[in-house]
Amino acid sequence: MKFCPKCGTKLQVKRGKESLFYSCPKCGYEERAHTVEKSIETRRKDSAVKIVRKEADLNPLPVISMVCPKCKNKEAYWWLSQTRGADESATQFFKCTKCGYTWREYS
Known part of the structure; x- marks a missing residue:
């Protein structure tokens, strides 16, 4: 997760013609993204516990x-x-x- 160096807003990842870049939705700051981190959360279906009560x-x-x-x-x-x-x-x-x-x- 990256933040804008100008205003501190969380930067969004945008797709350009040939590469990805970070863009600030508040002030318009942009920078080329050399690496983009993506987090994925997975859960096993059998690990959930369901509690049923009247x-x-x-x-x-x-x-x-x-x-x-x-x-x-x-x-x-x-x-x-x-x-x-x-x-x-x-x-x-x-x-x-x-x-x-x-x-x-x-x-």
């Missing part, structure tokens, strides 16, 4: 005792959101831990 296992929301209006389950996730003006109270949302139904309660 979405419910990944839910970081707190749980509260609340009866779901749809399935009558007694637990729900909850969170607050400012859905109206800043001078008004926040809206509390609930999501059933069993069926996933979401409802809200205005404070």
